[in-house]
Amino acid sequence: MVVVKANSSPTVPTNKNSFPCSNGTTLPLTNSIINLDQGDPVVLGSYWKKMSEECTVVIKGSDLMSYISDISNVCWFMLPEMSDAIKRLHSVIGNAVTEEKHIVVGNGSTQLFQAALFALSHSHSHSSQPINVVASSPYYSEYQEEVEVVCSRMYQWGGDAAIYDKNEPYIEVVCSPNNPDGTLQIPVVRSEAEGKLIHDLAYYWPQYTPITHQADHDVMLFTFSKCTGHAGSRIGWAIVKDIEVARKMTRFVQMSSIGVAKESQTRVAKIIRVICDSYQNYGSIESELFFEYSKRKMRERWDKLRVAIGQSKIFTVAKFPKAYCNFTNESSETYPGFAWLKCEEGIEDAESYLRKLKILSRGGERFGVGPNYVRLSMLASDKVFNEFIVRLSNAKRDIVLK
Ligand SMILES: Cc1ncc(COP(=O)(O)O)c(C=O)c1O
Incomplete structure (x- = not known):
């Protein structure tokens, strides 16, 4: 197995075995580096797996050969x-x-x-x-x-x-x-x-x-x-x-x-x-609608994240105001695709701190603020996200033990 050193580049996922591959390979993550630096949005893979048939497209050998799509459109290459x-x-x-x-x-x-x-x-x-x-x-x-x-x-x-x-x-x-x-x-x-x-x-x-x-x-x-x-x-x-x-x-x-x-x-x-x-055919289909599924998923993740942050007492995260959604017809919070965490007093470099937990993140300086802020993807696979939550919940204890 290739081992990624904790100080290797945070932007390149060099260890194929440290997090699930797109082919669904699932290796235990305990002790591996988990990459939450990029916002690779694989969180919804399980929904699309269920919808595989409906979304299949067949493209024949002679199809779609021209550069051009519609010369009457300003964007002439758009189908x-x-x-x-x-x-x-x-x-x-x-x-x-x-x-x-x-x-x-x-x-x-x-x-x-x-x-x-x-x-x-x-x-x-x-x-x-x-x-x-x-x-x-x-x-x-x-x-x-x-x-x-x-x-x-x-x-x-x-x-x-x-x-x-x-x-x-x-x-x-x-x-x-x-x-x-x-x-x-x-x-x-x-x-x-x-x-x-x-x-x-x-x-x-x-x-x-x-x-x-x-x-x-x-x-x-x-x-x-x-x-x-x-x-x-x-x-x-x-x-x-x-x-x-x-x-x-x-x-x-x-x-x-x-x-x-x-x-x-x-x-x-x-x-x-x-x-x-x-x-448009709502009522006649059995599976959960896409935006309902994805919103539920994001809400569940944010609930877990807030509990873990409360347990770790190392980071804080903003609370978002509720607003009425004209699409879902309910009042709800924002569930961002990234968690933007701030370190508590005494920890100056959030990215390095998380690296000790073998979590790759993106430090605040890349976003024009201080290193006491850090961004982590909320869009990883379930396996990676759940491991992140475990490590975050135990963060204080784990770092003290080292
Ligand atoms: C705010 C924002 N804009 C643009 C992009 C780029 O998206 P695309 O994959 O379409 O290039 C991203 C991707 O993370 C993003 O977060």
């Missing part, structure tokens, strides 16, 4: 059934306005974030200065990394939106519910300069937060990864008000990957159809 499925899903859930908007499909919302930066900074090309990209801290760590990796002349990382006071144009990324801390966000920049907004609504789905309104912003990003857990299909979509912005985003996807695999689009459209049909 019409993909576009229809996205609109239908938002209409069933009621979480976003799609009427009189343009949809751009991408290879995950990661690609569309880059596409949106390209499109929005392009309209500032008369300026010699790169436009500043800001987000309120704690912000999703990948924003800064995705901005900086390309060393663009068009845009640059500008840091925490809450303290941005330059009189220079900016792009503010608003992630709501927020990764990492699950809070609901609104734009916070108070500069007089011209600002553009990207709303990352990856977690604005009923299992994570009550659906209180139909989001209606200039550029909204969604990802199938966090909606249903099918991260491997690499499908995200943007809902865009301005056709010129949608055109530029489409151009970016064209330049970086000449579109999005039609196999993935076909699969995602099929799964969305299955979900929407189940809500």
Whole structure:
């Protein structure tokens, strides 16, 4: 067995035996390293296993060969059934306005974030200065990394939106519910300069937060990864008000990957159809509806987490206010995809502390705050999550024993 050293890179799951593989291999986890650094959303695997038949797609050898899908659409590589499925899903859930908007499909919302930066900074090309990209801290760590990796002349990382006071144009990324801390966000920049907004609504789905309104912003990003857990299909979509912005985003996807695999689009459209049909045929089907199942699962995990945190007395976690969900017709809390924990006094580096328990996490500094904060995925498999809860509950005792 390959053993991962506790100080190896937290971002690369190098030990295949330390947590369940996607093929369902289940090895005992006691004493293994468990990886809660990334938000790999395998939590819902058991639901989709039950729905395997209904969601199966058959693609023949001669199918889907062309680059092109629909030349009458701004996003010419998007299959019409993909576009229809996205609109239908938002209409069933009621979480976003799609009427009189343009949809751009991408290879995950990661690609569309880059596409949106390209499109929005392009309209500032008369300026010699790169436009500043800001987000309120704690912000999703990948924003800064995705901005900086390309060393663009068009845009640059500008840091925490809450303290941005330059009189220079900016792009503010608003992630709501927020990764990492699950809070609901609104734009916070108070500069007089011209600002553009990207709303990352990856977690604005009923299992994570009550659906209180139909989001209606200039550029909204969604990802199938966090909606249903099918991260491997690499499908995200943007809902865009301005056709010129949608055109530029489409151009970016064209330049970086000449579109999005039609196999993935076909699969995602099929799964969305299955979900929407189940809500529309409610009463005639026996299995639990998808968002009811996933919300129950998230609630159970958050209940367990709060008990474990109470027992460990090492961390604290925020309590979220209740709100009425227009989709589930009940009042409920937010159940974020990540736990954002703060260390009690005396422990300065939460990530290192968890490493001693062989738990890989992502420390606060990656999110623009101090090392006394840490982010852990709530979306791991049951086996990994349950082991995490055991280790967290016993944390104080275990560390003292070492
Ligand atoms: C807030 C947020 N936006 C975007 C993404 C990227 O999603 P995708 O898998 O579609 O690239 C993630 C993934 O964790 C995320 O948490």
